[in-house]
Amino acid sequence: MTTRPVTPRPTQRRQGFGWPVYAWSLWDWGSAAFNAVITTFVFTVYITDADLFGPGASQKLGWALAAAGALIAVCAPVAGLRSDRSGRRTFWLAVNTMVVVVISASLFLVAPDPSNLWLGLVLLAVGNIFFELASVNYYAMLNGISTPRTIGRISGLGWGLGYIGGIVLLLVIYFGLISPEVGLFGITSDNGMDVRVAMLICAGWTLLFSLPVIFTIRDDRSSRGTLPRLGVVGSYRLLLSSVRNVWRQDHHTVFFLGASAIFRDGLAGVFTFGGVVAATVFGFDGGEVIVFGVAANLVAGVATIAFGALDDRLGPKRVIVGSLVAMILAGIGVFLLHDHGAVVFWSLGLVLCIFVGPAQSASRTFLARLIPKGKEGELFGLYATTGRAVSFLAPASFALAISVGAAVTGRSAADAEHWGILGIVAVLSVGLLLLLPVRVKVRSESALHEPMPA
Template sequence: MDTTKRSSPPAPARRRAFGWPVYAWGLWDWGSAAFNAVITTFVFTVYITSDAFGPGADAKLGWALAAAGLLVAVLAPVLGQGADRSGRRTFWLGVNTAAVVVVSASLALVAPSPDYLWLGLVLLAAGNVFFELASVNYNAMLNTISTPATVGRVSGLGWGLGYIGGIVVLLIVYFGLINPEVGVFGITDADGMDVRITMLVCAAWTLLFSIPVLLTIRDDKSARTKTPRAGILDAYRLLFRSIRTLWGRDHHTVFFLGASAVFRDGLAGVFAFGGVIAAGSFGFDPGEVIIFGVAANVVAGLATIAFGVLDDRIGAKRVIVLALAAMIVAGTGVFFLYDYGATVFWVLGLVLCVFVGPAQSASRTFLARLIPAGQEGEIFGLYATTGRAVSFLAPAAFSTFIALGAALTGVADSDDVQHWGILGIVLVLAVGLALLLPVRSRTMPDSALVTTPAS
């Protein structure tokens, strides 16, 4: 297998594992978590599917997000390829991040009325598209701010800051605006103003913490190719040619893209349905769900940073395998120990969360070590596309196992067997693990294994 070292930027720019460029890069994760944690998870999606927006809002939300996923799947690899060819990753990160900020602020226009439902859904879908496209360029920067010996720690730092930053901003808006009857500046829930002002806070949060990376990691003009700009069809021809080249040079990269798409969907399912299971199966009230969510993200964030060190020591694949295996055991335990009540979910649910972040971070570093120099944006675009292509797996498996549980137990109300859904998520994780096991990882050269000083 080809283990040739990639050409790298001058040594002085990459000597220190945790210099300011690394922290500036990680702060983007901290800032953009406002979109993930507040807008798409705990606040705005709950708001837009409330009774104030009329019946069927939940289903319409699903269709809107599905359309967004399709756009990302189509656009991500081509736009990532364009950023590689133009040498303007930071520029396009800035453009897409600015779009996320504008969309986040525009969500403040969505009043609690059926007349505003589609405005809210279209804005939310657009925000998801711009966020995913920004993430392609953000992930592609990983190799420029790390070395093969530090890529795991750097990636883990970014993921960890994302989890913790999301919780900080969530706590700020929850206790400052959402929870009290009268929040800061006299804001109440009248006309949805608590949620709408929260959207402005999220926009400001994302903007503020995105500035450091845009000012610190500048585009390298020397990396720009002299190839004329390609049209959409030409870009796809180049893309398929790159896939064939990848397959011919190292088909394990292609295998990994497929395997990671499956297990990453399972990882997403843990957070997507964790709160649902906590409330529906274990009797958590809304306040307890929020408390569990805070604990889950803090645990995931700290574990991700810690496991980044392990990633650099034993390799990303071993971290992923360990994490997936532990999650399969914990998820199965949630199902079989269901009768023991909320304590089971607190313990095993947090065990699940311990390993979500490390698996996500190690997946990114595994791919970063495989990518040929100059193709980071294109391959991370494929990474986004493959993930979106199977994003139905965890939701479908969750619902299928609930239906199976109802059929096997003879229970008429599927809510009474909701805990069966965890087996569906476990199955997706297990399939992803099985697909990953045959994939060979790149062996790092001995010189890359020398520990570099951190600052």
């Protein structure tokens, strides 16, 4: 039986917040299990332990994730385009999310033995691919559950919950399984069971908090079957044609994709290398790094939710520019005052974290305000692709800045670690400079003006 999509009443839409918004936001909360706990804090640390998986695991992890990034860059825009044309955005969000759930649970099979290294790396790489494909469809839903007056707050709510959800789950896993000698249910670190069971918990967490959006936001069946099916080659041809059309219609959308790719990589670098700087420059031990990481993500999550209102009031470009300027100044402060101890990193480091989330969320709403109706998946696919294309910038700039610092000061690279901060600042600065000329132009045919079936 075919169910006709039901659209919200106008008064509900003006209010902007209802169950569909919270259901959508919970996907961010649940997905933190993969991108925060598995990819950042727990499984990648486990799989690169030379005592468990042999020497050279870190380098192999880099190659595996690089290969995944290349496949994402190639597949994401076409996957978004095809979900747009089929009208099955929720369906593909569900499919890709379920693959992530299965991959997360399968990581339980990666026992600590060098023979299992490539099993773990391949599973992690495949999980990254399907996580990004799910994110494309998830981002593309934003216009349908928001209005021009609420999109900033709704995006900020989702992104903020992602930060906080990751920290809640990390605390549960760390203090319930990994930190104690005997954790919950009598689990110990023998045979890597603490980490392996944590992967099952991550799978359950992602599944549980993905179900609300999957069962709440319905696909628009009215457009299904109205467009001819395309093969893979035809999809790429249509994609290239669409990119040319976007360039002809509004250069600034393309300019924004380029600028955001650069400053988003700088934003990612803040968290990627924050713990490294805390440990190597300011002498934090492992426990202190985790405590700072919890505080940093909590601050970022709360700030992102709060700054969503400024996005709606002032516009996303002003939020991004203000956030980048504040982060650049704080980063320079960390570099200049690094000799003054941990208090500098606690204060200025948390300032950096306050503005990371708002800049990321406002970047998402900036593009959403530009996208014509029916192009959401395609444009957010390009958004993912451009980000992946320059994902080497922050790591390369961090490493290069340390080399420059060592050459300038005549010290060893280990004694010039604080110069790496300037590498991240440089990436943020380039992204800011490229963003400044971009004009804000909301398309009259934007999907923001049409409700999504819910």
